[in-house]
Amino acid sequence: MNKPLVGAFLAALLLGAGVAPAVAAEPAGSTSEISAEAAPQTKYIAPDAVPAAKAVTFAGTVALSNCSGSVVRSPDAAPTDPALVLSNGHCMESGFPGPGEVVVDQPSSRTFTLLNASGSGVGTLKASKIAYGTMTDTDLSLYELTSTYQQIEDSYGIQALELETAHPTAGTAITVASGYWKRTYSCDIDGFVHQLKEGRWTWKDSVRYTPECQTIGGTSGSPVIDDATGKVVAVNNTGNESGQECTDNNPCEVDENGEVTVREGINYAQQTYNMVPCIGAGSTIDLTREGCALPKP
Numbered sequence: 001m002n003k004p005l006v007g008a009f010l011a012a013l014l015l016g017a018g019v020a021p022a023v024a025a026e027p028a029g030s031t032s033e034i035s036a037e038a039a040p041q042t043k044y045i046a047p048d049a050v051p052a053a054k055a056v057t058f059a060g061t062v063a064l065s066n067c068s069g070s071v072v073r074s075p076d077a078a079p080t081d082p083a084l085v086l087s088n089g090h091c092m093e094s095g096f097p098g099p100g101e102v103v104v105d106q107p108s109s110r111t112f113t114l115l116n117a118s119g120s121g122v123g124t125l126k127a128s129k130i131a132y133g134t135m136t137d138t139d140l141s142l143y144e145l146t147s148t149y150q151q152i153e154d155s156y157g158i159q160a161l162e163l164e165t166a167h168p169t170a171g172t173a174i175t176v177a178s179g180y181w182k183r184t185y186s187c188d189i190d191g192f193v194h195q196l197k198e199g200r201w202t203w204k205d206s207v208r209y210t211p212e213c214q215t216i217g218g219t220s221g222s223p224v225i226d227d228a229t230g231k232v233v234a235v236n237n238t239g240n241e242s243g244q245e246c247t248d249n250n251p252c253e254v255d256e257n258g259e260v261t262v263r264e265g266i267n268y269a270q271q272t273y274n275m276v277p278c279i280g281a282g283s284t285i286d287l288t289r290e291g292c293a294l295p296k297p
Contacts, residue, residue: 001139001198001238001249002220002267004066004091056225057117060161061179062125064112067091068180070223071114071125071145071152072232072272073160074279079150081283083160085112085127085143086272087221088237089135096135099200102297103133104285108143114156119182122156132278132285136295137204138270139237141221144283161223164231165276168207173227176209176236176269180218186227187212196268198238198251207234207269208253215239215267224269232272239267 062069062085069087089103090096093110097103108127116122126146133141145152149160168189176185187210196206207224209215215222215236224234243264244250251268253261277291287296 001090002215002217002236004218004220056175056177056184056227056230058115058119058177058179058182059117059158061115061177061223062112063115063121063179064091064221067218067220068178068222069112070179070232071160072163072223073149074163074276075165077149077283080148082128083145083147083149083152084131084283085125085145086223086232086235087141088235089133089139089141090237091221092130092133092141097133100136101134102136102295103130104297106130110143113179114152114158115179115182116156116158122158125152131283132294134295135201138294139203140235140270140272140275142275142285161225162231163276164226164229164233164273167273168226168233168271172233174233175225175227176213176215176219176222177225178219178222185213185215193253193268194256195254196251197246197254199248203270205271207271209267209269211266213267214265234269234271236267236269240264
């Protein structure tokens with residue numbers, strides 16, 4: 001995983017693995033400052049059909065104590081609904097959930113630093129609970145906040161990032177925006193992985209980046225944003241660090257026939273469109289809603 005940044009002793013207790021240093025050297029690969037340039041198109045689209053590309057900024061992203069995240073909303077969210085923060089399941093303060101474990105409505109008082117477009121912290125948001133969290137089939141956590149979307153916008157002038165409702169497509173230009181590091185990573189969606197296995201965990205239909213997105217520890221939970229729409233299509237979660245096969249911090253790809261592929265230095269994310277049907281009125285996570293396929297307790 002793009003490991004959460006915790007003390008070396010605690011990390012050793014959790015996984016017996018090293019962690020990124022608190023102050024990291026400039027990572028290899030392509031990182032970028034915020035750019036207002038439109039993302040290149042991956043195929044020809046008639047000029048009158050080209051959507052206006054939105055500059056990807058840090059507005060709406062958050063920094064956790066050990067990871068990254070973002071304030072997100074479904075397309076049907078009301079301004080008066082409690083806001084939701086999206087991150088990884090492996091970033092939860094309760095620790096890594098085991099295979100098959102699903103956390104629902106667990107009280108939490110966790111805090112998040114809200115960032116503006118330039119990456120400056122403008123305020124502190126507080127959770128009331130972990131509305132949902134798992135590392136089974138996917139790697140995500142959703143925190144319900146004590147503030148509504150409207151209260152956040154009124155106080156800080158920042159709107160939540162909208163969740164895309166459709167499966168992303170290969171070739172899409174994306175930006176991984178890390179609130180922890182205040183750094184962006186730009187690349188394309190290279191493809192999708194039938195099963196991604198790492199240690200004890202298995203994730204399905206994962207997003208594989210092209211090599212330019214060299215994410216590091218602390219980028220876990222970052223929103224993966226479609227450059228053309230500004231919508232969240234995935235949540236950054238892992239990468240193969242040293243070429244090992246299916247071990248902690250070295251996920252492997254398994255296709256429909258069971259063939260295993262290892263891609264050293266390649267990083268991955270978990271899609272988020274499948275979360276949207278599970279979010280009901282008032283930001284309630286309802287796993288019985290039609291179309292909701294997230295793992296259940």
